[in-house]
Amino acid sequence: MKNHNKSLLALFLLGLFGLSACTFDGDDGKNGVDGAPGTPGQDGQDGQNGQNAGSVVSTIYKAGDVSFEIVPADNTLAGSNTFALKFTATAKNQAGQEKPLTGLNMVSIYSVTAMTNATSDGPSEYWVNNGVAAGNSSSMYCTLDGTYTSRGTTGDACTLVEDPANPGTYTGTWAHDGAAPIMNPNDDLNAPHRVFLRVYNLTDADGVAIDDKVLSAPLDYIPATGALVDNTGKDTVADAACKQCHGDSGTTGNLANISAHHNYQSVKNCIACHNPATQPTAEDAAKGWVYDLPAMIHRIHGGEELANLAAYGFKQTTEWGEILYPSPLTECTVCHSNDEGKTSWKDEPTRAACVGCHSNIDFTTGAGHSEFNLAQADDSQCAACHSTGALSPMVAHKVGTRAEYMDLVKVNFTGAEKSGAAGSQVVTLTADVTINGTPIAQLSDLSVLGVDSLLVGNVDARGEVTRWGISGLGLKKVDNQVVNGKLVITVPVTDAQATGSIYVGTQATFCVNSAGKAATCDPAATDLIYGLPYANIHGSNVPSTALGVGSTINFFNLDGGAIVKSRYVDPARITVEETKCNACHTTLDYAKGATHGTYTFDQCMDCHNNTYSGAHNGFDNKDLATSVHYYHSNGVVTYPGPSTDCTMCHKDGAALFAADGGLTSGRRAIKVSATGYITPVAETCHACHISEAAVAHFKSNGAYVLGDVATTADLPVESCATCHAEGKSFGIDKFHKMQ
Structure with missing residues (x-):
């Protein structure tokens, strides 16, 4: 297209120059005499395979523009039968139309099976890479000449052929001795299978190699019947969950920001290599490395938190130890599905998955496995304690309860009045405070609070705020009072502060004990379920798992006029959503650590x-x-x-x-x-x-x-x-x- 445009431009310029020459030579504008007829030109050659220009494409604009169709009935990619590959490839042209993608010269094929586990080690189903299980590599190549060279290695490949009558349709056959590398003779053809393709050597129209890997969407099916599978039983984490933090790639449609292996950025692709067959050496394991996907993702997301627990025997690699996970590690459903048929993560606990985070446990000796140091030779006993009840993942990790616990302590400011003469004015604030569902009766009830800062300041006519920042203000300040069930706080102010609209709120924290009640964040406490002493890893005197008090910012006018609220609560002036922050952080009070206890932007605005x-x-x-x-x-x-x-x-x-x-x-x-x-x-x-x-x-x-x-x-x-x-x-x- 670019060369075509350049040719048109050249003809246009040539025409201009020609006109200029006639004018300069004094031409009178009369037509010249016709020349002798030229020799007839040769007939034009037929287009490739008789195709009209534009009916196919051989270059692409981005990896996500390529689509594939793999029909199980046309393929034999599993078991010990004769290997047969057939697929069609299309890509978008410059107008965004889907056209056959012609000219592919190299692809690789991945094949995995959700195999039923007949042992007591691991979950009831586990992923098996069929190439690895057959004693080969994790994928096999198909090329035009049946050989490949990759990463310095040369070997046999299946032979890839494009159908001349149907551009964009390809077949692959194995013409070498022995079975094709992904054909696993011990495969279970009645189990769910997954296959996907990777295409190599694609470029854009300028010949520049496409940066992202070009992958087909994974195909899940049953080889014995050819039936497609909606649920393999092994996909407990959807890409959508990962995209909450990692983003959605505009070029591939997969996860956007996983640096490892560039863009095999779908959980459905990751399991092709990261499955139980991929284990670290003893030396790497001692450093904290683990490669089976459930344990690996747990370990990666454990990041700095696990690294900071090294004194308690936790293992973490140096590389992963730099990662700050933005959400509570115990909120399993941030990633895992609760859909029926996708809950093996909580119904079938295994040692391998658990030691992703609980990396201080040695199941061979039992060290770290409860106070009884229970050794476990396999996974046969895991479910006895951990599939249901108090030690199940959902209950032991208190999944979803953090949001409920925030209301164990609630503060709602109900009034603000000024009094006193100019130069010595005070503002009296009143608030309803409940702890464990009961209104406070005396100031000492607030001893459960760790941080107890008061947030208060002016709001000008434009909705901009100016914090008072008066030292020593707080909910449990000794000269505060509880009068008729209300907390009363008297604040000395300047004349400039004691005018117009103000905002009032709090940022405060507390811990929760094993009875599910608000409790003091005492480092010596032994019954805290939020606020465990060893979790104090953010340089604060308050444990990192302390919760923020449930509180909202309220607005008052000290002069009795119309109340002006801050721009931080005006939807027309806010372009960010707290729900989007919480998609990654789960709750902003956790993201801000135990020294804040803030949930909303209007709490953040004070500072x-x-x-x-x-x-x-x-x-x-x-x-x-x-x-x-x-x-x-x-x-x-x-x-x-x-x-x-x-x-x-x-x-x-x-x-x-x-x-x-x-x-x-x-x-x-x-x-x-x-x-x-x-x-x-x-x-x-x-x-x-x-x-x-x-x-x-x-x-x-x-x-x-x-x-x-x-x-x-x-x-x-x-x-x-x-x-x-x-x-x-x-x-x-x-x-x-x-x-």
Whole structure:
């Protein structure tokens, strides 16, 4: 297409030059005499296989544009019969139309079986890679000449042939001695099977190799009957669960940000290699490596938490020990399915799966397996204790109960009144507080709280907040009172604070004991189910598993006028959803650690606003949007999703720019010092775009940046939106995923 366009341009220019020459030579514009007839040209050659131009494609634009059809009745890919492969391949052309994909010269085939387990070791079904089970590699190649060279190895391959009468339709046959490498003579042809293909050597129209692996969708079927299978019984984790944190690839449709093996990024692909047959050496196992998928994913997600428990005998590799898992490890259903027929993860406990996290257990000696050090030679006894009851995964891990426990302590502010003369005013706050479902009767009832900070500040006419930040404020402060069942807090304020609309709330934490009641987070306690002493791994004096108090921010007007609420609770000015944060974090109170106990953006706003100066984790400001961008993009945490996928946090289709070129949130300046301000658009982009050239670009478009700050909060709107607003030539939607 590019060459075609260049040819048209050349003809057009040649025509212009020709006209110019006639004019310069003084031509009078008369037609010339016809020349003698030319010699007839040769007949044109037929197109490939008689196909019209455009009826097939041989190049692709991205890996996800390729589709495959594999019909079980046309294939023999399992057992000891004669190997036979047949499939069709299509790809989208420039217009997005599906066309036969012609010219493939190399594919590989993976075949696995959900084999019934006849032993007492492992689950009732387990994945078997048929190539490995037959004594070969995990997949087999098919090429045009029946041989392959890959990773420095040359060997026999099946012979791949494209049907000349049906471009895009391919067959593969095995012409060498012995059985084809994926044909496992001990296979169970009545068990669910999975096959998928990988295609090699595909390029785009410019001859550039496609970066992502081109994979077919896995086909699940029963070889004996050819029937398709909807549920293999082994898929207890869906790709959709992984995508909550890792994102959705726009080029493959699989998981977006798994670096290992590039883009075998589907759980249904992973099991082809990561199954019980793949085990570490004794040396690697001692370092914490494990490769069977259930145990491996548990170990990977255990990350830093397991590494920090090394003193208690837990194993973790150095590489995985750097991972900060964003959700409670005990919330199994963040990943695992509760659908009928997909619950073997909780119904059939095995040693291998459990030691993914419980890596301190040695089942040979029994060390670490309860206080009785129970040795287990196989898995035959696991279900006796762990399939149901108090020691089952759901109950022992308290799956789903964290969200219920938050309401064991509830705080709801019901009033705010000011009193006193100018210069010595106070604001009296009242709140309803319940603990374990009962209203508090005395101040000492609040001793169950760890953190007990009061969140309070002014709200201006634009919905911007300014925190009071008065030292010593808290729910259980000794001069607070309980009057008629209400908590009463008296706060001394300045005259500037004691005016107009204010917000009031709290961030507070507590622990839960074995009776399921709110309890003090005492490091010496032995009956805590949230707040175990060994879990204190975040540098806090409060255990990391403490819960946040159930509380909402309420708004009051100290002058009795109309209440102005903050922009953090205005849906029209918020482009991010807490539910999207919780899809990865489960609950924001866990993500913020035990020193906060916050669930909502309007709790976060007390510190993370654009009027409160100061640094945050090494960043130059505490503004919520820029802090979150920096935290997720600059290596502070091992962010699991693509940094350019805005939909991981932002509302689908949200417009980040307002009509005036500023941000939808209405932010116009971010305070970075007592008298210094920077502009918000550039600072948001600066989280990722950190080069000196980028900063120079920001400044040239009206931005104030750290080191060159403004001395007023009344800043003009940067001109970023001129080029980068949604829909513009270089709009953010052109380079970031917004839908």
